[in-house]
Amino acid sequence: MPAPYPIPQDPPKHSALEDIQGFAIALLTTAIGLTFIAQLGFITGQTAGLALVISYLTGWSFSWVFWIINIPFYALSWLRMGREFTLKSVACVTILSLLMSVIPTWMHFDTLNPLFGVVAFGVLTGYGLLGTFRHKGSLGGLGVVALYAQDRFGIRAGLVQLGFDAVLFGVAFFFFAPERVLYSLLGALILNGVIAFNHRRDRYIAA
Template sequence: MKMTNTIKSSDKHSLLEDVQGLAFGVFACSLGMVFLTQLGFLTGQTAGLALLITYLTGYDFGTVFFLVNIPFYWFTYHRMGMRFTIKSVICVVGMSGMMKFVSPAIGFEHLDPLVGMLAFGAMVGAGLLAIIRHEGSLGGAGAMAVTIQEFTGFRAGYVQQLLDFVIFATALFFFPWQTVAWSVFGSIVLNSIIAINHRRDRYIGR
């Protein structure tokens, strides 16, 4: 069963508005990821899995992020429809490319972990809200969270937080607990923004 025409943005937004909204979302998420990677911390979902692989292998994040998301597109297509899937693929490819451009362009002599993780959570949270509002996602975990919210009403931000804890539990085997603790803090900031602001009664058709 495909869930099409469920997100009201598909009826309200023009092509130009979708392009602008998705581009802003991808750029904001890319900026947030720069703060995260500068600190050497982690995040959850498919981006967190890609980061974990990147840190352990040294492979480029953008490439790993793209590859990690490939298996989830079947689920996205069958549960959310072709429109959502195409936009999600565009966003994933866009972020993979944007990270190659943004990361070398920004550097910090000093970055306090508290400020860095607040910036990460705020920027990625705002970016993901924009992407979701324009009927897209940044990977399979986000699509799964939105799907669960549409079927059950259990908010996508809370679903993502539960998925994130799985990534962080795995990370404890490879990283110091302080790194994981800061990562959990950033994840809570990010997912609380989505949980509070992405509301079924506002954006999801009845």
Template sequence: MSNGTETATEAEAQVAVRKGNHTLLEDTQGLIYGTTMCGFGIVILTHLGLVTGQTAGLAVLISYITGWSFGPVFFVVNLPFYWLGYSRMGLRFTIKTFIAVAMLSLLSKFLGTEILFAELTPWVGAILFGFVTGSGLLALFRHGASLGGIGILGLYLQDKTGFRAGWTQLTFDLCLFTVAFFVLQGGAFLWSLLGAVVVNFVIAINHRKDWYVAT
């Protein structure tokens, strides 16, 4: 996922920048909020039969093909990446990420039984998915966590080989969406692309270190 690189305007310079570490209460709130928003996004996504990128998208695609529940698949898919996360980002990040992945795995199942849609048009759902998931990911990033997966692998390969992390993520998503093209029904592929674009747009605009500094 790319980050915004525009020069800060005068209005942007007035945004309060918080330095230092979060408290345990703040981290707890951030992880709960972030995973809940992402869980809500997964409910929208799977209700419409769409996919997204990264390991969440892989887990969704596997669940469509096999009929297995998203939560357990997502948890298992991320297991190989924790050692890379520890090696590249440290123990604190890895623990927070493990907790976030476990919470999302559980919340996606719970929210799927508690949230029902009488009617949701695909294009509106794709945009809502992008907004709520982007919001959730921002919360996790700002509290020193992630939802694991390909981003960690990308950073690891960048350190070891010089191959840019963004290219690793892009390559993975291209492969994922190529498979999805043959699996999804009707216009779901195009709506899936819309949702993925909105997620990345939200993160690109809002995830800036010069606006917010905390772990």
């Protein structure tokens, strides 16, 4: 029986310039999406969501928490995903951390509708994550585990992340108002839906 997602033996490779522009757009899009959710005081899933929860509860900088929390995942990335993927992921996490330290000072909202904010976050950040995946990188943390599960076991990356998010949001109900968590959950569902519907290796084969 043929594989459900056949992958050519020699897929086309991205050039260095294509990687640079792809990561630049993806990281800027992701940072803007995260700024939406942070301005609302909401949370999200995955490693960024865990970093936001820690940041809200401790008052520590999201940028530093996000950068530090990703360090343990680089070992798995190096062993399972390879040198190139790991180095690109380290660069992406570092650049996103830097962007998240400056973009909130450049972009403020006098009025930001919560529903619009979480939808915009889910779409922008979802496509930002897709951009990093498609240039053989990630934003570290759970993204590494999700991509490994997809490549090794055929489990959609978005579904892996959705499972982690379910646990994270379950815990969040003990620390934050229910309305705040429910809005946040909607944003995370949209984000993971974008990834689950669009990240298929039979449709996008460049490495």
